[in-house]
Amino acid sequence: xxxxxxxxxxxxxxxxxxxxxxxxxxxxxxxxxxxxxxxxxxxxxxxxxxxxxxxxxxxxxxxxxxxxxxxxxxxxxxxxxxxxxxxxxxxxxxxxxxxxxxxxxxxxxxxxxxxxxxxxxxxxxxxxxxxxxxxxxxxxxxxxxxxxxxxxxxxxxxxxxxxxxxxxxxxxxxxxxxxxxxxxxxxxxxxxxxxxxxxxxxxxxxxxxxxxxxxxxxxxxxxxxxxxxxxxxxxxxxxxxxxxxxxxxxxxxxxxxxxxxxxxxxxxxxxxxxxxxxxxxxxxxxxxxxxxxxxxxxxxxxxxxxxx
Numbered sequence: 255x256x257x258x259x260x261x262x263x264x265x266x267x268x269x270x271x272x273x274x275x276x277x278x279x280x281x282x283x284x285x286x287x288x289x290x291x292x293x294x295x296x297x298x299x300x301x302x303x304x305x306x307x308x309x310x311x312x313x314x315x316x317x318x319x320x321x322x323x324x325x326x327x328x329x330x331x332x333x334x335x336x337x338x339x340x341x342x343x344x345x346x347x348x349x350x351x352x353x354x355x356x357x358x359x360x361x362x363x364x365x366x367x368x369x370x371x372x373x374x375x376x377x378x379x380x381x382x383x384x385x386x387x388x389x390x391x392x393x394x395x396x397x398x399x400x401x402x403x404x405x406x407x408x409x410x411x412x413x414x415x416x417x418x419x420x421x422x423x424x425x426x427x428x429x430x431x432x433x434x435x436x437x438x439x440x441x442x443x444x445x446x447x448x449x450x451x452x453x454x455x456x457x458x459x460x461x462x463x464x465x466x467x468x469x470x471x472x473x474x475x476x477x478x479x480x481x482x483x484x485x486x487x488x489x490x491x492x493x494x495x496x497x498x499x500x501x502x503x504x505x506x507x508x509x510x511x512x513x514x515x516x517x518x519x520x521x522x523x524x525x526x527x528x529x530x531x532x533x534x535x536x537x538x539x540x541x542x543x544x545x546x547x548x549x550x551x552x553x554x555x556x557x558x559x560x561x562x
Contacts, residue, residue: 259332264364267332271344271365274336284313285343287371287535290362291318292389293378295349300527301377302345307528312535313343315367319389320347321355328352330361359388371395371538377527378402379409385418394538397531399424400459410459414548419540425459426544427530429486431522432464435500435510436489444512445495450476453490455483464489467547485524 257270289309293301298320305316328351335345346365354361366372373395374384380398384390400423403409410425440447450468454461464486465476472491481487484505491498496513500522508522 257334304528308532326351383416445493453479453488466550
């Protein structure tokens with residue numbers, strides 16, 4: 255069930271939320287955080303759906319801020335989705351008109367879950383400096399997605415230059431299975447790594463973050479090569495005993511090759527927004543590994559490399 259409140263106020267929205275919780279016998283104390291989604295009309299459906307799926311693991315109040323006509327008179331149109339119909343938490347859609355779109359922090363502050371962390375997510379094009387954004391200033395964690403930008407690599411480099419503890423990007427989160435498999439492969443005896451190659455489709459920011467992570471962890475030269483995709487297709491580590499390679503050409507199943515051992519087939523499906531978001535919501539402290547790797551993300555790595 256959805257409750258519509260056209261041309262409303264934040265106090266009326268807060269009262270309606272309380273009434274909806276009482277009607278189903280629930281309370282805000284069951285929620286572990288407030289997830290604020292800053293989006294537009296075109297992207298809000300997919301973003302709220304991904305947040306709802308992630309909310310099955312992290313019950314939260316999802317507040318989607320949808321900016322509408324900036325020249326209109328100030329107004330708020332609200333949709334409240336009853337607890338239980340959108341997962342274990344609450345979903346609240348706010349369409350902001352006029353100058354309210356420039357001051358979303360004043361709108362959402364009364365609607366935050368008391369004494370609970372705040373996470374901000376920009377599923378589309380995010381701010382260059384998330385921590386300086388009006389919504390970002392309210393959040394302990396700030397999640398962006400450089401892949402959605404017109405120029406993903408430039409967008410990622412600019413955001414990294416403004417890094418503040420608590421910032422992260424889903425381009426980094428998509429690498430978790432790759433990094434886990436490579437780390438486990440290196441736990442086995444395979445020789446000393448002398449160089450590495452990361453191959454992916456062009457303008458794919460996760461590949462450049464992978465190259466930056468390898469540079470940071472291994473302190474070896476890393477080449478960025480280009481393939482037809484989809485996404486990241488291969489990471490190859492050259493050692494003095496042979497190559498360690500993780501290859502995925504279909505976006506679903508990968509082959510792990512190691513010197514002196516038979517090839518191993520592993521499931522490595524491309525991650526959707528819901529799965530990546532759920533992982534990010536598991537931690538509310540700063541991601542030091544991301545910060546360390548991001549410092550090695552520079553113009554030399556991004557967008558360079560040979561065609562593979």
